[in-house]
Amino acid sequence: MLNFLGLLFDGLAYGTLLFLISVGLSVTLGLMGFINLAHGVFAMVGGYLLVVLMGRFGIDFLTALPIIFVAVALASLVLERTLYRPLYKSTHLDQVLLTVGIIFVAIAGATYFWGPGQQPINIPDWLKGQLSLAGVDLSRYRLFLMAVGTVITLLLVFGLERTRFGARVRASVERQRTAESMGIHVERVFQITFALGSGLAGLGGALGVDVLGLDPYFPLKYLVYFLLIVVVGGPGSVMGTLFAALLLGVADTAGKYYIPETGAFVIYVVMIVLLLFFPQGLLGRRKEI
Amino acid sequence: MSAREKHTPPYLLTLAARERWGRSEIAFWLGLVAVYFLLPTKLMFASQILITGLFAVSLDLILGYAGIVTLGHAAFFGLGAYTAGLLTKVGFTEPASGLLIAGLVAGIFGYLSSYLVLRGRDLSRLMITLGIGLLLYEVANRATDITGGVDGLQGIAVGKLFGLFAFDLYGKTAYLYVLGVSFLLFAIVRALMTSPYGLSLRSIRENQQRAVAIGIPIRTRLTNIYTFAAVLAGISGALLTQTTQFVAIDVFGFQRSADLLIMLLIGGTATLYGGFVGAAVFLIAQDWLSSINAEYWLFWLGILLIVTTRYLRGGVMGGLKSLHRLAARARHGAEP
Numbered sequence: 001m002l003n004f005l006g007l008l009f010d011g012l013a014y015g016t017l018l019f020l021i022s023v024g025l026s027v028t029l030g031l032m033g034f035i036n037l038a039h040g041v042f043a044m045v046g047g048y049l050l051v052v053l054m055g056r057f058g059i060d061f062l063t064a065l066p067i068i069f070v071a072v073a074l075a076s077l078v079l080e081r082t083l084y085r086p087l088y089k090s091t092h093l094d095q096v097l098l099t100v101g102i103i104f105v106a107i108a109g110a111t112y113f114w115g116p117g118q119q120p121i122n123i124p125d126w127l128k129g130q131l132s133l134a135g136v137d138l139s140r141y142r143l144f145l146m147a148v149g150t151v152i153t154l155l156l157v158f159g160l161e162r163t164r165f166g167a168r169v170r171a172s173v174e175r176q177r178t179a180e181s182m183g184i185h186v187e188r189v190f191q192i193t194f195a196l197g198s199g200l201a202g203l204g205g206a207l208g209v210d211v212l213g214l215d216p217y218f219p220l221k222y223l224v225y226f227l228l229i230v231v232v233g234g235p236g237s238v239m240g241t242l243f244a245a246l247l248l249g250v251a252d253t254a255g256k257y258y259i260p261e262t263g264a265f266v267i268y269v270v271m272i273v274l275l276l277f278f279p280q281g282l283l284g285r286r287k288e289i
Numbered sequence: 290m291s292a293r294e295k296h297t298p299p300y301l302l303t304l305a306a307r308e309r310w311g312r313s314e315i316a317f318w319l320g321l322v323a324v325y326f327l328l329p330t331k332l333m334f335a336s337q338i339l340i341t342g343l344f345a346v347s348l349d350l351i352l353g354y355a356g357i358v359t360l361g362h363a364a365f366f367g368l369g370a371y372t373a374g375l376l377t378k379v380g381f382t383e384p385a386s387g388l389l390i391a392g393l394v395a396g397i398f399g400y401l402s403s404y405l406v407l408r409g410r411d412l413s414r415l416m417i418t419l420g421i422g423l424l425l426y427e428v429a430n431r432a433t434d435i436t437g438g439v440d441g442l443q444g445i446a447v448g449k450l451f452g453l454f455a456f457d458l459y460g461k462t463a464y465l466y467v468l469g470v471s472f473l474l475f476a477i478v479r480a481l482m483t484s485p486y487g488l489s490l491r492s493i494r495e496n497q498q499r500a501v502a503i504g505i506p507i508r509t510r511l512t513n514i515y516t517f518a519a520v521l522a523g524i525s526g527a528l529l530t531q532t533t534q535f536v537a538i539d540v541f542g543f544q545r546s547a548d549l550l551i552m553l554l555i556g557g558t559a560t561l562y563g564g565f566v567g568a569a570v571f572l573i574a575q576d577w578l579s580s581i582n583a584e585y586w587l588f589w590l591g592i593l594l595i596v597t598t599r600y601l602r603g604g605v606m607g608g609l610k611s612l613h614r615l616a617a618r619a620r621h622g623a624e625p
Contacts, residue, residue, distance in 0.1 A: 035412060083595065092411040093358050094598045097554060100547055101594025108588030220543065224423065227416050265431070268424040272405065275413055275420075 006137070007254055013142035015249025016149030017211055020204030022226040023156065023241050024197020030173045030236020031190045032088055035095045038102035039201060039226055040219030046072050046202030047214040048110060051119045061124045065203060072202025073195040080194050085187075103219045110216035119214040145207055152200065156238050169193055173236040225252075228271045232278065307483045317562065321468055325461070333460040333532075334576070336467045338569050340528045343471045345552045345564030346478060347521035352550075353558030354482060355514050356494030358411050360546050361422030362522060364402075365395040367541035369523030371429065373530040374442040382448030384456075384531045388470065391527030392520045399519020403512045419543070426541035442536035456532070463532040470528060474521060479561055481517075490514060491559070551590065554597050557606030566605050 025039040046068050053064040130137040160166035171179040172186045180186050233240030255266035351357045369391040376387045405417050429436045449455045454462045492500045530536050556567025579586040
């Protein structure tokens, strides 16, 4: 039982990370119907930034995180302007090819600068070790992850439900044409959400170095996970993405623990089955993309 | 114009003109025969290009003509490759029939998986094809007893072709064998795609609703072209196994599916020859660039993809076509 609780805890922490990374992808898909396979690249950039900021510049872990968020968000704005925007109205095939191209360039770049190996990271002492709560040993770092995830989810939900900008985003996801005719500048809305989402992915990638690992093939390795979460959760839905990410995190952790010999097998089967039986996403309504 | 032609409706004449083999096409295949005599030291590499070209043509059928976006076409290639390899292991070494069985296995799998793939729209298709590809990779990776796992399937002894021609070290038999099979299959593909059947696939790609309106059974068309493409991919996988006498696990890899997309893009989609041209350009460039540095190659590949989607629509074949059109216009301009 205790074992199970531990697994659940690990799975939820893992799911939180997946949520942080994929929520931006969900918005990209929901808003623009743009198939961005290169979303994992932003997470990887976040991870490498953390390695560089902490290792080379000696910046404190907590100070580095907001810097990464802003840096990745800004970088994504440049990319959106130069490469993504011309293909919004293009075919999905073109979008796939463009973003696969970005992945390849990112892999080659990361290998060139950091080599093909895993990157180690030194998390601060106060996050190391275990915390005993009611007989269950919980990793401090994972508790920290979940706290960050909770805060960000609350901020996102509050921002979407209670602010004017959030209302614009919801309107644009719901029906782009109508939103435009009501005077909402959908492209601008998209640009800002894209930057925020990429920033979050960067943050998730940075936080995930210790859990997910970090090597040049990161964007390809987790591509299926991000896509699966978004499709199951329903593009454009924050709560759906959260739900799907936590579910996948727990399922993947449990699968690796109880039936390790099957490896990544479970996740692919789960994905195909989910897509078969829930073509509309777990929470119902989904945009046709 | 003969009396009979006068009474034929013009659309039939157009169809007949589409079916005729052009001069450049005949030159293309004669050129491939000439390679056998002119470049006897490069025959292994030339066979690789032809095999990959055939594989790219099979992708072109579903992607270029029918408009199904897939990231897991290597699944069928890998199935064909492993089937051909395993057949020789159980003592069934005749290559031509091995090819047919490999095609059959891939075709059956393609038919079954078409029900999964064709359910959704682009995004779901993308994910399901990706998932199936990764799934098969995992299977090949785990079932080490049968597939040899990461080390690949080794010790494949291919028998004599039709019991007559043995495969030699220089790849002479292999090249002619690959060329013959490629030409045969290509002729079938060409006949299919120039026929009204091929036109109906194009109309599905262009506009599904209108295709339904003129009475095209979309689902059936897509299912059978998907199956046919799987057969072709399986046969090209089997050809690779038989000519190299080895199956590497990366026949199932994501990289192979992605590379294939890129080749097709370089060559030009829905152009029949785009697959072969793209495969040739891609593999020669890869041979040359990755001998300098493997990571550089990935970098340039990415750049190439980004640039192609932005600026080079239609690939090499598209470029050739517009050149041809320009030349024709210049000629017609000259004679009033």
